[in-house]
Amino acid sequence: MTKSYDVIVVGAGSMGMSAGYELARRGMKTLLIDAFDPPHPHGSHHGEPRLIRHAYSGGEAYVRMALRADERWLELEKLTGEKLLERSGVLNMADPAVYSYEVRREAASSFGVQVEWLSGQEIHKRWPNLTLPDHYRGMYEPDAGFLYSEKCVAAYKRLALEAGADWLPHTFVTGIKPEQGSVKVETEGETFAAGHVILSAGAWFKTLEPFITLPIRTIRKVVGWFETADDSFHSDVFPGFTLGGQDGVYYGFPSIDGAGVKIGRHDTGPDWKPGEIPAPFGAYPEDENDLRRVLENFMPGAAGKLLRSAVCKYEHTPDDDFIIDFHPQHPNVLLVGGFSGHGFKFASVVGEISADLIEHRKSGQDLQLFAVSRFAD
Missing domain, CATH: 3.30.9.10 (D-Amino Acid Oxidase, subunit A, domain 2)
Structure with missing residues (x-):
């Protein structure tokens, strides 16, 4: 029997784990799937630490997100009792x-x-x-x-599970099949269904082709x-x-x-x-x-x-800006990727943005820079 969820997160690294926690915290039945077991050395978050800065060259959208991300990291510290952010300058x-x-x-x-x-x-x-x-x-x-990037991912993982998220590590996704009102996610051994799916596969986005092909x-x-x-x-x-x-x-x-x-x-x-x-x-x-x-x-x-x-x-990505947008053909599939070597600092707010988009189809952040439509030509 196919197990159903409100949301399935495919790729539970920095962004996916943050989103998974936020979704589960809001009461959504959430499944996190990852090919490994974050934190791990197969993606972009290991070998901590990672810089966090606020005066950004990408424009006002990045500055707003960086400042909000900082607030969310401090909230994560309070929730976990761990020191995650060091203000070294x-x-x-x-x-x-x-x-x-x-x-x-x-x-x-x-x-x-x-x-x-x-x-x-x-x-x-x-x-x-x-x-x-x-x-x-x-x-x-x-x-x-x-x-401390690995500690941050581990903290989100613990909180997501405590909030009720289901966790499926060491599992490769072999297929994504949208159907009427839902999306089926196939793995080597099981099939799951959800009303919404978040694809946050990081360096592994090409394994999701041809369902989604991105210039990453x-x-x-x-x-x-x-x-x-x-x-x-x-x-x-x-x-x-x-x-x-x-x-x-x-x-x-x-x-x-x-x-x-x-x-x-x-x-x-x-x-x-x-x-x-x-x-x-x-x-x-x-x-x-x-x-x-x-x-x-x-x-x-x-x-x-x-x-x-x-x-x-x-x-x-070709312009080094992120991708945070719904799939062009499937509006219940959210694409979160292409963080271009400067994304980890934003993981806390990207999780919040992702949950907002799933729950309300809008975010308080300006996401125009991150639209997938910019690659249409």
Whole structure:
């Protein structure tokens, strides 16, 4: 007999688990299905932490969502009693010939986001362990910081189950078949039905073709943790950071409990296909070389021994904006994906948005940027 639900969430990682909790909390009979058992190393949320910032370059919609996401993370902390968000501050640094912060300046001013604008010399004076060229510019957000991503996913999972959601891990979805007034979700062993389905498959969206074909490019990404020469990079005194210049765009984190400075490259990366085993860290010379070169040039005190490494995935849309919209042919199927390497910070509010769309078919957030119709041409 086919078991029925109000909502089935296919892909219960960062966004799906948050949505599953929100749906179950609102009293909807919810089933969460995932090919693995989040938190896990097969998607985009492992190898914590993740940056959270509020002065965003994507426009007002992103700033509103970032501020609301921050509120929801604090609510999650209260519900769980766990420390999930650290306000280390985030220092954004860039060569102005490559990247300008003017759009973010306007957004920050409009929403009252506290931001400090710094020259290269001012950055070095405040953080002497940074060796930026004088012509670089900085944007420092003192209220920004980082999230413990795996703890966040685990917290949402626990709350979703406590709220009554059913949980089906290690289960691949083999088919999605809309019918009159409902959607059937087929797995290798069972078939389930629901009035609504949320597809939040992350790096695995291509496994849902041809039911939905989205222009999402999935790429392999690497990060490394490097030994520091002293305590000046510790999370008590050093912020999270981004760095953009002629050599690419990078992001990173202070040393948390002596784990070393974590750094990753935001741009570039080889394609990855679902089902493939990603090449391990070090399979390409640039895996470590790119990261080490940036550390040696800009923060040499953090260019010590490689202590740890990880491989994860980005799911890029052509414009790097998200997809949060209903299926073009099936209005009871919600598409949530394409978070393009900058989405985790929004997981808390994306769960709320998803539940609002399922329950009310509208959201208090401006979702025009995320419409799937923008790919029609």
